Amino acid sequence: MDDSHYDIAQICENGHVVNSMARDYPNSNQNYCDKCGAPTFINCPSCGSSIRGYYHVPGVIGFSDYTAPSFCYKCGEPFPWTIAALKAAEELSDELDGLNDDERESLKKSLNELVRETPSTRVAETRFKRIMKKVGKDGYESMQSILTDIVSETVRKTIFGA
Numbered sequence: 001m002d003d004s005h006y007d008i009a010q011i012c013e014n015g016h017v018v019n020s021m022a023r024d025y026p027n028s029n030q031n032y033c034d035k036c037g038a039p040t041f042i043n044c045p046s047c048g049s050s051i052r053g054y055y056h057v058p059g060v061i062g063f064s065d066y067t068a069p070s071f072c073y074k075c076g077e078p079f080p081w082t083i084a085a086l087k088a089a090e091e092l093s094d095e096l097d098g099l100n101d102d103e104r105e106s107l108k109k110s111l112n113e114l115v116r117e118t119p120s121t122r123v124a125e126t127r128f129k130r131i132m133k134k135v136g137k138d139g140y141e142s143m144q145s146i147l148t149d150i151v152s153e154t155v156r157k158t159i160f161g162a
């Protein structure tokens with residue numbers, strides 16, 4: 001019998017994973033995040049489904065990494081932390097030195113495609129890298145820290161090389 005199952009995750013509004021095993025280890029649950037003070041969620045705010053947490057595999061000891069999902073697997077809506085990070089990345093796009101207005105708009109558009117895995121993601125990666133070459137080191141690093149948690153590992157490696 002296969003007893004593998006997803007636990008439920010408790011994640012704060014800003015994407016900090018408070019407890020990736022909120023069902024099996026509810027003692028570690030918190031109403032508010034101890035890193036940023038924001039309220040925590042165990043359900044998708046759009047459809048009410050439980051947020052998928054740690055994947056339990058019987059007999060396997062040791063903890064694999066858990067990262068907060070960017071979108072709800074049930075309704076497809078972005079989670080609050082995905083929306084917050086996208087908004088921050090858009091605001092940063094307006095602050096970056098060395099870009100003209102077209103480049104800023106183009107950069108903002110590519111952000112939405114980078115967080116989703118679609119055929120346009122590859123195009124967005126190319127555009128993103130081309131535009132980000134023009135910005136200074138500080139801007140580049142700020143953008144990297146905002147996007148790192150919400151893009152897939154593949155996208156992260158392609159656009160930031162790490």
Ligand SMILES: [Zn+2]
Binds near residue numbers: 013014016033037038
């Ligand atoms: Zn937090």
Ligand SMILES: [Zn+2]
Binds near residue numbers: 045046072074076077
């Ligand atoms: Zn949902």
